[in-house]
Amino acid sequence: MKSTLPLPARLASRAPQEPQDPLLRDLGAWPGQLVDSQLERRAAAHDASHYLLQPRALVRPHSADELGSLLRILERHDTGLTLRSGGTSLSGQAVTDQVLVDVRRHFRGVEVLDDGARVRVRPGSTVREANAVLAPYGRKLGPDPASESACTLGGVIADNSSGMHCGTEQNTYRTLESMVMVLPSGTVLDTADHDADRQLREAEPELHEGLLRLRRRVTGDAASTATIERLFAMKNTMGYGLNAFLDETEPVRIL
Template identity: 40%
Template sequence: PKVVVRVQDEAEVVDLLAIARRHKVPVTFRAAGTSLSGQAISDSILIVLGDQWNGHDIREEGRQIRLQPGVIGAQANAWLAPKGFKIGPDPASINACKIGGIVANNASGMCCGTAQNSYHTLAGMRLVLADGAVLDTEDPASVSAFRDSHGDLLAALKKLAINTRENPDLAERIRHKYRLKNTTGLSLNALVDFTCPLD
């Protein structure tokens, strides 16, 4: 990479994305970098999670946990173990990989198949979009503000999902493709699995 930046908080991510947009420079994010598929390789700006991204909140007696992207998967499981639970994804690198990478790669693992991969076990997410907008899907005020500011994007996604579902051959091809483990490309299965464009 030309530049490596270790980010410590969300505001820093928003600022970096603004700089990258202004200079028309691509960015790549890296959590722990344990994947062997090269997702964290960049010849531009590499944004690496700093040590501060390790917050967690155990909910519903361990049935749910909210994690910041720098939490190592095994640590999340250690927090949940006394409650008799663990996170769904179980990648081989669970002792080193971080939640940010687990989610970004739709990690699953040999034991969970697709039923408990990241895609199927996420209840909500706080994310920063490329334009710097922050969306917390568990915060009604954030969702409402996003609907107001990004209505055109949501309308386009809704239209794309409707067109996809109305094409039976395409919809079935997508459903079949994601019955198997598949972490390549975009999660096109969301177009047939959800009717709300935010989802």
């Protein structure tokens, strides 16, 4: 009888496992969605600009509260984020190599108020979607950017978009009544609440006082006041809306 000698076993050894990124570990336990798909992350690496930045993580919150908890996680890890909705930016505003937050997927919807005189729009809805809902009431939004079919209200508000026809009277700044804001600390605030300024003062005392201090600095300097009035009398959507320090008195309205 011939004996059979066992062949030497060939086993693939496993490569040393790299320690998991602590940020990704915490995002995995976060109640929102951490996108695992490499394809989706690569697709989000560019917007309408010529920039290409691979995000460290792509996440999708479902609510303002989830966004607030996300901000607290990123604060612990000293990590920046970029909010992305329509991705129509020509200047790279919707890409990052840090954490990219998709605020379009779960933040869509348009609610008509006061027979079309007002409208509540979530940041992931496009200008065209909002105008389509308002059309039966004979109304439309004030800002009319050329990319209205694709740009969303989140970006429109962030950039104080205007357009070719709205001028300085019907731009985003002049037609924005209130907002639900998520502050860097995670505080969620609805500026439509009658006591919103008190809420801001109690939740964010340093921010509240800082805005008052800046307002006193601006209004107490005649040259600064004149410069702001001159620059914001024309179409001006660059940088911060410093005109709010002249137009408003309450910190929550300035913010």
